[in-house]
Amino acid sequence: MAYFRKRGTKWEYRIKFTNQKTGLPDETSKGGFKSKTEASLAAAKAQLELEYYGFLPDGNELVETYFGKWMETYKKPNLKPITYSVQERNVRLNILPRWGKKKMKQINRNEYQEWINELKEKYSEGTVRRIHSIFSCAMNDAVHEFNILRENPVQRIKIPKDRDKVKKIKYFTKIQLKSFLEYTRPVKNAKYKASMQYLALFTLLSHTGLRIGEALALKWDDIDLDKKTLVVNKTLVYPLNSTPYISTPKSKTSGRSIKLDETTIKILKKHRLNQKEVILMYKNYKAAREDIIFHQHDGRWLRTNVVREYFKEVCKRASIPILSPHALRHTHAVHLLEAGANIKYVSERLGHKSVKITADTYLHVTEKIEDDALSLYEQYVQK
Template sequence: MASFRKRSNGWEYRIRYIDRRTGKYREKSKSGFRTKKEAELAAAAEELRIEEHGFAENGNELIANYLEKWLETYKRPAVKLNTYLVQERNVRLNIIPRWGNYRLKDLTRAEYQRWINELRERYSEGTVRRIHSIFASAISDAIHEFGILRDNPLQKIKIARDEHEDAGKIKFFTVDELSRFLAACVPVKHAKYQHSRMHQALFTLLARTGLRIGEALALTWDDIDLIKGTVSVTKTLIYPLNTDPRVTTPKTRSSIRTIKLDPETIRAMKEYRVNQKETILRYGFQRSDLNLVFHGPDGKWLRINVVREYMYEVCKRAGLPRLSPHALRHSHAVHLLEAGATIRYVAERLGHASIKTTEKYLHVTKKIEKDALDLYARYLS
């Protein structure tokens, strides 16, 4: 409850409230307002902040308490489930064990930098950057959103880069490599389900549409119009902490899109639809109640890690670089740009939230640079 009084430097409000962490009464005041009305408005806003945030002031909050409330109240409702689970797991397993008993105001840049250096001895650059990003975001909110810290000691932290030359580079198949890979995506001799062409169809669709693996595995036949030659992306399959699968909305709003299929992909999907029915009858597979495009013998969703391992096996068998299904998305983007597609078209086709995400592909192939220089030379001649 706020009280007000007029002082020599203007109107003052004083708020008395219970600190949720300690259960004790505390007071907060501020003066210098020209009118009582201004003081009342400021007090109302401050009371709302206290009620809404529930954080101890002046950085006295234990980092463990702050992060738990930050995750539950401000991250869980705001991000995709998979994103939240990654953040929660990193906080629980990496940040809290080291910093949980510290108060927010006890964080120092020097000690934190030493911890980051220690992490780099155990984890990859990408993993450490992910952990740091989560913690830095939480501390930034403590300053700019909640006003319980003034400075951010987690700024300008240096993270050692991976020594390997190709670390962090976009991995993709060349056109020739992709052709060899897709040709090898058939069951080997004496394989259990020799007749099935499911994996070949799946990888063909990924490589020629740029779909994310979760988007492809969530597809039903209702999403694919083989007459119009389109596929509608409205959902994605996730495995929260590698447990039971769940279908949810795509990664971003721009990920909801309709993709035009090229004639070769239409032909491949038509053939696969017939092959799927034949495979179900031949091996006694369970039909999918959800009318899934890709499913296992039990009629349920394929597991992403199983698809990944299958792709690794094919790469090894074909003598190709060991790439993951996501590399097929990269391959599609690179091949489109090499073929002369505009970067905006590629961004829309892949469902990128920002064209800046797509621009990274411009730097991974020499063909684009060569073609651009050839065009420039012809223009000047």
């Protein structure tokens, strides 16, 4: 039932109803109409919406207020800390500066699409998709969980494609990798010159394709040197200016068992013995905590940023392209494929979610393999 009253020169309507969200009596009102007829028409529309939806949306809340509640209620309890920190950063640095002071009901598809197009000028397609995914997920929950919107205003948005669809990966050739590993040992005036830790770490990365976090989380009981196998069941997360912690692998397929080659086995055996020698040799060099394989001089996990810096120094010494430790993962994959390894085997060894990811990532290599296979076929049928 709608009620009307005149306030000064303007008319106002008031509607009483049972809120289907709470099951309790509720009411809504709106004023500022020039005539009672105008107020009656607006009230009739509101009543139809109430009968259909059972509630009236409250879109007056600021986007920044809503996102604060949404992140705390729906994201923080259900995401890994590192994943949450990435999403929180995207909300804080990309979404809120543009939309924070707007009301939820003011978000419209056209303006949002323009913003997405602007983001694409700054970020890659993948990054824009991640930002849009966060925003759209929040809007879906605004509809279905918070009931403050009736529909998601950012549905069916088009993300501009990268002009260069093939991202060129960076890796070392066989000659470059050999040179890199030769220059990995500490230089003459290094603080812990006797340590061969980085040789062991970089050999392991380049011969297994492990992610840096997976390697730094390893303990000695994760490796069976007799059976020549390594188990990946965790990863080290080292947030900037925060305490490091052990987390589950990146995805379900990231957990895996890897076969080790003879060279890697020999290096790891030497490293295990070398760890004990270094501890005896240097007074301030402590034993590793929790029996971890790679560690700082104080026994704590080796820092990822320290590894990256040392990696760059080795590249400079070896006079090869200055890449990042992740390049060793790509290097291992490329060398396997070039050696003729089955792409499904490579995909499982790397812990990819699917063979398609492997094929797309190493497209230039897989194309070469296809060309070589076709050449062999042509030679065969022409005999």
